Amino acid sequence: MNNLATLSLDQLQRRARHGxxxxxxAFNVSLTTAIIGVxxxxxxxxxxxxxxxxxDFIDFHVDLSVPSKLRxxxxxxxxxxxxxxxxxxxxxxxxxxxxxxxxxxxxxANHSNHYLIIHAAVVERNGLAFIFPGTPGSGxxxxxxxxxxxxxxxxxxxxxxxxIADGKIYPVPRPVSLKNQSIxxxxxxxxxxxxxxxxxxxxxxxxxxxxxxxxxxRFSNQPAVPSKLIFPKFIPSSAxxxxxxxxxxxxxxxxxxxxxxSVLGVHGFEKLAEMIEQCDCFxxxxxxxxxxxxxxxxxxxx
Amino acid sequence: xxPKYLVAIKVAVSLIxxxxxxxxxNQLSGDTHLLDGVSGELIELLLKQAMSRDQLLQNLGLWxxxxxxxELNTYLDDFIARFTALxxxxxxKQPV
Numbered sequence: 001m002n003n004l005a006t007l008s009l010d011q012l013q014r015r016a017r018h019g020x021x022x023x024x025x026a027f028n029v030s031l032t033t034a035i036i037g038v039x040x041x042x043x044x045x046x047x048x049x050x051x052x053x054x055x056d057f058i059d060f061h062v063d064l065s066v067p068s069k070l071r072x073x074x075x076x077x078x079x080x081x082x083x084x085x086x087x088x089x090x091x092x093x094x095x096x097x098x099x100x101x102x103x104x105x106x107x108x109a110n111h112s113n114h115y116l117i118i119h120a121a122v123v124e125r126n127g128l129a130f131i132f133p134g135t136p137g138s139g140x141x142x143x144x145x146x147x148x149x150x151x152x153x154x155x156x157x158x159x160x161x162x163x164i165a166d167g168k169i170y171p172v173p174r175p176v177s178l179k180n181q182s183i184x185x186x187x188x189x190x191x192x193x194x195x196x197x198x199x200x201x202x203x204x205x206x207x208x209x210x211x212x213x214x215x216x217x218r219f220s221n222q223p224a225v226p227s228k229l230i231f232p233k234f235i236p237s238s239a240x241x242x243x244x245x246x247x248x249x250x251x252x253x254x255x256x257x258x259x260x261x262s263v264l265g266v267h268g269f270e271k272l273a274e275m276i277e278q279c280d281c282f283x284x285x286x287x288x289x290x291x292x293x294x295x296x297x298x299x300x301x302x
Numbered sequence: 303x304x305p306k307y308l309v310a311i312k313v314a315v316s317l318i319x320x321x322x323x324x325x326x327x328n329q330l331s332g333d334t335h336l337l338d339g340v341s342g343e344l345i346e347l348l349l350k351q352a353m354s355r356d357q358l359l360q361n362l363g364l365w366x367x368x369x370x371x372x373e374l375n376t377y378l379d380d381f382i383a384r385f386t387a388l389x390x391x392x393x394x395k396q397p398v
Contacts, residue, residue, distance in 0.1 A: 248323030
């Protein structure tokens with residue numbers, strides 16, 4: 001099956017009007033939209049994703065469209081539809097591509113209970129998954145982007161999918177969402193990194209998405225073994241500091257960062273405990289990405 | 303004669319131990335709690351069977367020979383109060 005890069009922008013736009021189906025990690029997504037900004041976003045950042053047939057099983061049917069004709073001219077807005085209903089209030093039209101990313105995050109987080117879904121970036125090197133849970137502002141996405149730019153495999157910058165069946169982490173590599181100063185930080189860290197359009201004025205400030213490495217997308221059917229659980233905290237001018245965290249505290253902190261922990265009940269508790277058991281757990285303070293990368297690379301070589 | 307009471311675990315729980323910490327999952331409420339080692343060991347005892355206050359105190363005394371009776375009583379009172387407030391323990395009248 002071909003990937004999205006085989007379509008010209010014009011072909012992509014035409015197919016998206018009637019439902020463009022593609023694979024994101026273990027999920028098949030059907031996106032219907034006539035919004036050019038969304039088509040541009042896919043054309044720039046989703047080229048390596050595999051197209052799937054409309055007759056294949058589709059996990060998420062997503063539609064992005066303008067609420068009414070009037071809204072095309074007066075403070076234009078966009079609605080996100082999931083399986084025909086609207087889970088969110090509309091957003092400004094200029095944020096349509098970002099809305100697609102946020103909406104797809106929501107679809108996965110709320111409809112994939114065969115995984116325990118932790119709000120955490122996850123990357124892999126030497127077969128070992130490093131998991132970075134974090135609240136907004138902790139610097140997890142920046143750290144994740146820098147690691148990915150340094151050759152680590154991206155599993156996700158946003159959600160760690162821990163399989164209830166086998167305890168492995170399943171990839172769902174997507175463009176890495178960066179906001180505000182992090183965009184400049186990563187552009188300076190790796191001038192070769194490719195970004196989509198910068199969208200200003202969102203609820204999170206200015207955001208842009210960094211292209212996920214083709215290699216990460218190609219290997220998105222290969223799970224990784226949880227190895228390190230690291231709670232990052234970006235503190236300007238701080239020294240790089242990795243300190244052990246007790247497994248009990250790590251378990252509690254991770255449960256608080258899991259989207260569907262309460263939905264899964266005792267299965268979520270048991271699976272999370274298994275993961276914590278096999279991970280070394282740390283708190284991590286940093287301000288210099290180069291030092292962070294060197295430290296984690298050394299840890300993954302041990 | 304005063305009636306005797308038993309301390310009992312009120313709901314289904316899962317308990318995991320890592321060194322001197324325990325993590326407890328309340329299967330009814332879905333709440334997860336981080337416990338110090340001693341509280342965890344008391345819960346482990348109570349998971350096997352309901353126990354009287356005296357029996358719990360006796361176990362605590364074996365674990366902490368250096369503590370006096372007042373200190374052991376204070377710890378046990380605090381333990382029972384905390385876990386009763388969390389709806390994990392109940393004080394039941396001992397069957398005759």
